Amino acid sequence: MSANNHSAAANITTREKILQASHNLFSTQGYAATSIRQIASASRLVPAGIYNHFQSKEDIFQAVLLQNNPFTDNVINFNTARPGKEDVQNILEAADHQPGFFNLVLVDLLEFKGKHLPVLMDQNEAGPASARSTAFLLSLIISYYTYQSLLTGIFPAVTPPQISPADILDFFLDNSLALE
Numbered sequence: 001m002s003a004n005n006h007s008a009a010a011n012i013t014t015r016e017k018i019l020q021a022s023h024n025l026f027s028t029q030g031y032a033a034t035s036i037r038q039i040a041s042a043s044r045l046v047p048a049g050i051y052n053h054f055q056s057k058e059d060i061f062q063a064v065l066l067q068n069n070p071f072t073d074n075v076i077n078f079n080t081a082r083p084g085k086e087d088v089q090n091i092l093e094a095a096d097h098q099p100g101f102f103n104l105v106l107v108d109l110l111e112f113k114g115k116h117l118p119v120l121m122d123q124n125e126a127g128p129a130s131a132r133s134t135a136f137l138l139s140l141i142i143s144y145y146t147y148q149s150l151l152t153g154i155f156p157a158v159t160p161p162q163i164s165p166a167d168i169l170d171f172f173l174d175n176s177l178a179l180e
Contacts, residue, residue: 015053017043023064027100031061031111062116065104069120070094070141085173091137092144092169102145105138147172 021042025034036057040047054060070091095101108116117138148168 014043014045014049018045018050018053018060019064019067022060023068023100023104026061026064026107027103030107031057061107062119065108065116066119068098068101068104070098070101088137088140089169089173092141092173095141095144096169102141105142109142144169144172 018039022034022039025038025042034057036047036050039057039060040050043050050060054063105117108114120138151168
């Protein structure tokens with residue numbers, strides 16, 4: 001391996017370490033409570049080493065949000081104004097496989113007033129109709145996780161006994177949204 005290729009591989013590894021450490025910190029502590037020193041420590045770097053890969057802590061947050069979202073591998077280009085139940089179910093199931101995504105969305109909404117969420121929509125090159133669909137799906141993800149948290153965490157007694165936690169997605173889609 002040439003020196004340039006080895007250096008590029010080392011940079012990717014270091015960048016990934018930074019993103020993984022930042023993901024854990026941002027999704028558990030929030031943005032304001034996470035310092036560059038904490039990110040560096042969790043990445044086993046010195047703080048100055050972070051700036052070899054990112055210009056600012058906010059750039060790290062945006063990269064974490066972009067890397068850890070259900071739209072990356074599940075871009076759905078809707079030809080209609082309203083996605084169907086199966087489309088929504090696919091995205092919500094994909095969101096379940098992105099640990100911390102909901103927390104990152106909440107961090108962005110609460111600490112940045114949603115400043116970085118439009119970047120998720122820009123990832124989809126299908127145009128404004130697709131951006132509207134992404135915004136719709138993002139709002140569904142927020143609603144779904146809120147609903148799920150209420151049923152399983154705060155109000156487990158009101159969850160119908162025949163509904164298991166695994167069935168909450170179907171219950172949410174069928175009864176709350178009445179999607180076709």
